[in-house]
Amino acid sequence: MRGLKKIAAIIVACLFVYLSLFTWNLRTGHLDALSSHTGLDIAGVVLKPGIWVAEQVSGFWHRYIYLVGLKQDNDTLRTEAAELRRTNMLMGAQARSAARLESLFGFRPPEKWTFSGARVIGQRMGPAGVLDTMVVDKGKASGVTDDMPVVSLKGLVGRILRSGTTTSTVLLLTDPNSRIAVIGAHNRSPGMLSGQGYGAPLQLRYVNQNADVDPGELLLSSGLSGIYPKGLPVAKVTKIRRSDISLFLTVEAAPLVDMAGLEEILLLNREPEAAVEAGTGDVAERQPESGPEAGKEDASGAADQ
């Protein structure tokens, strides 16, 4: 009987210590930082050489074995490039005109963002990897910070969840814990986009019953959350349902990016305010400052891509 009491006391004490540790970490994040700077970085160090070798082998294959279709690919790309140059010329004129009008009306110039590339070195990992995430090969040493927006050339991917020294974890927009404030590209109806898990459609919440939303309409980040720049393409509306018992529309959307097929991503970093004020505001006139990998993009300009 006395032995049982002793065991019960030990169990209660262990539970108390465990929950205290858990709560303290939730509040301060010290243990998460410790595990990110040790476990996540060690995993990155182990994975990177293997992935580098795999990329070299597959790169060799693509470069030397698949030379057959190079001429056709080149012709297609030349046509596409010509088309894009034409579109860019027209849009550049519109953008300059918008900038002139904004300065006439005294608008504050939009924020500037720098971007740098990173490689995806893993998706979910280990038994505690239950959220929709991916691991990338850049961390705090490369200027990565928590909540940094992550995009691909097709659209928004998510944001940095945790960052180690040389490796980081990205929370994908398909995760149920991801919330992104968006706005319709055509009708400008606002809403909150949340994931429902990989493979399931995204859900656009809090859209008024009388709001205008079209099937196929592009959803852009509204910039209201302060994390993502305004105007990034996020998803496309796939289904709209009206309900008699709800105040809001039930809207489903599909992400623009295939998360499983991603190999490289872009990390967006807010440029310091002083640098923005010193700049002219014209992206085309400015030179990249942070090496050949990095470039600069106007937040409103990104919306048009």
Place this chain on the structure above:
Amino acid sequence: MLPTNSALAILWWGAYTVFGIWAHRAVPGIDVFAPALIVSLQEENGQRSAVLAVIWILLIEGTGNLPFGYGLAWYGLLTIAFSAGRWLFEARSYLFMALLGLWLGLLHPVLIYGLSSLANLEVPMRPVLIQGAIQAAAFPVIWFLADHFFPVRLRQDVRPL
């Protein structure tokens, strides 16, 4: 312990950890370190098992995306179950390993549900239940393989006096 044995232990466990990281990348949701921890508890002194557990906890927590606590509870409860089960079962019996696998298979969804609720996170439980079932089935197999390839020189029962 002979210095060569220490070097061999570091080499063996280092190689196993590298294999484990790649296995975790290939099959998310499954832990290959847990059966190896049991091998270490069966064959080595407690100090080395504790060091291995700390390293693997940091790896699991770092590569995972829940707030810190899963790995600690996971290995803590596994060690308790192993120590308690040794009173009843022969420590290296297949039945005991299958029961430990079942215990982990049950523990995985319970821990994920508990920790995600405490941290106010939404986690779809269906895939987690499937991962628990796979973990339960894979545990004895991984333990058998890890035990089979574990160097004879490192086993306590054959170590020179």
